[in-house]
Amino acid sequence: MSNTLAELRAGRLAGARRLDLSCGLTEFPREIFALADTLETLNLTGNALSALPDDLGRLHQLRVLFCSDNRFTKLPASIGQCRNLDIVGFKANRIAHVPADALPPSLRWLILTDNAIEVLPDTLGDCIRMQKLMLAGNRLRALPPSVARCRQLELLRLSANRFEALPDWLHTLPRLAWLACAGxxxxxxxxxxxxxxxxxxxxxxxxxxxxxxxxxxxxGVIHRATLATSESAVLPVAVKLFKGAVTSDGWPHSEMAACIAAGAHPTLIAAQSRIDGHPDGTEGLVMALVPPSFRTLAGPPSLASCTRDVYTDDARWSTATALRIARDIAAAMAHLHARGLLHGDLYAHNILWHPQDGGRLGDFGAAWMTAELDPAQAKALQGVEMRAFGCLLEELAERCDDAVASPSPLLTALAARCLQPEVAARPSFAEVLSVLDASAP
Known part of the structure; x- marks a missing residue:
């Protein structure tokens, strides 16, 4: 719920820990400094701001700063004064310059999606707490080598940039699990x-x-639909109609390409066909309609959880169901890797599940192709994605009804293998699948 400038100026927000202002601001309201002793989250998204005050560091309790959809051409250097900042988001501005002193080392999550950035400062590597770095939709050709020091980095979005090649140190980051580089x-x-x-x-x-x-x-938008076939049959299907704008994962065009390249697999929610002749020229895909009895395994990460999905309190299943879900997702991933694809977003929130019918993997928004990479690099990046599967196995094991006293030894042992820091020592999805197949009743 947004606050109003009138409330702020009247002093009615004294003691606030969060402030949301979206009211066409062209200048930073100085009255915000009256909240300096309590304000932890400042959301100025959706205004017309192009600068922040030089003394922003007076907001000494600030942990979260959102200034997306504004008119910034430079990331304000004064952000670096805020030594407790965890999360900074400046998506969809016009930022072309990131000063070296604009990045406080405390950062865990930085969002600079959809800007015009060509170069990032070496000081980015000083953010050794960084877990989530979102840079899709810029003009980057390289990352500062210093980013190799960010050993806590788990999610990295480099899609829709200008990389001719990827840094050869990417696969050495021990916690990297969700990587998108399409476009x-x-x-x-x-x-x-x-x-x-x-x-x-x-x-x-x-x-x-x-x-x-x-x-x-x-x-894009997904609709339930029917398809009239040449045999006069009417088939229930799902239709995805793509939007044109760059997203946090990259271009919708890249997602469509990955959906098509994925091909058919029984545990994958992939494309069946392309749509021609939309009256507005909109690109779209026809996909299989998953029965409504399937439901989403978890919700996406929150500001607090950062990189880990959020499960409902009643998310529970039997060990047998957890093993079935794990087996189905491993099968889908083995299929993708065999076709030279990385999913890029292997998360529970992209999985549909059913107690008897297992799991289905969807959402190719972050997926990308490895055909043009060196085979050794492609294999290493498959190992990066294996860590995401290890996180999923941990989450499945933790929520087994019959594992309160003793978690599933198979799930926990597999998770440990997938999560080990040495990427090259992790198993392939084909190996994991053979283990899970052998455990099936």
Whole structure:
């Protein structure tokens, strides 16, 4: 719920720990400093700001600062004065310059998505607490080598930039698990080939009848629909219509390419065909309709959890169900890796599950292709993604109804193998799948 400038100026927000102002601001209201002793979260998203005060450090309790959808052309250097900042978000501005002193070493989560940044300062490597670094939709050709010191980094978004090659130290980061790099020059040729492949089925828009909306994300909208076939049958399907803007994961075009390249697999929610002839020229895909009895395994990470998904209090299942979900997701991932794809966002919030029917993996917003990479680098990056699976195994094991006294030894042992710091020592999904298959009743 947004606050109002009138409330702030009247002193009615004294003692506030959070302040949300979205009211066309062109200048930073100095009255905010009256909250310096208590203010922890300041959200100025959706204004017309281009600068922050030079004495921003007076907000000495500040931990979260959001200034997305404004008019900044430079990340304000005064941010660096706020020594307790955990999270900084400046998505969708016009930022072209990031001063060396604008990044407080305390940062755990930095969002600079959808700007015009060409170079980042070496001081980024001083943020050794960094867990989440979101840089999609800029003009970067490289990362500062100092980022290799960020050994806590778990999620990295480099999609829709200008990388000709990826840093060779990426796979040495021991905790990196969620990596997105689509829409860079090394990847675009493979994307175009996937979308234009002659084997890809096409569906005419006029053969589709859209039903209710099933969901909406940053990259597009998913509808329930029916498809009229040449055999006069009517099939229930899902339709995803893509938006055009860059998202935190990259370009919707890249997502569409990955969906198509993924091909068919029984535990994967992938594309069946491309849509032609939309009246507005909108790109879209037809996908299998997952039965409504399936539900999402967890919610996405919160500001507090940072990189880990948020489960409901009643999220519980049997060990047998947990093993079935793990097996189904491992099968989907083995299929993707065999086709030269990385999912990039292997999270419980992208998994649908059913107590008897296991798991289904979807959402290719962060997926990307490794065909143009050196085979050794591609294999190493598959090992990075294995850590995400290890996190999932941990979460599944923790919530087994029958594991209160003794967690599943198979799940915990597998998780330990997937989470080990040495990326090269982690198993492949084919190996994990063989272990889980052997455990099936």
């Amino acid at each position: 860079n020059p090394f990847d675009t040729q493979a994307e175009d080939a996937a979308i234009d492949a002659p084997t890809v089925p096409h569906v005419d828009w006029r053969d589709l009848t859209l039903g209710p909306k099933l969901g909406e994300g940053a990259s």
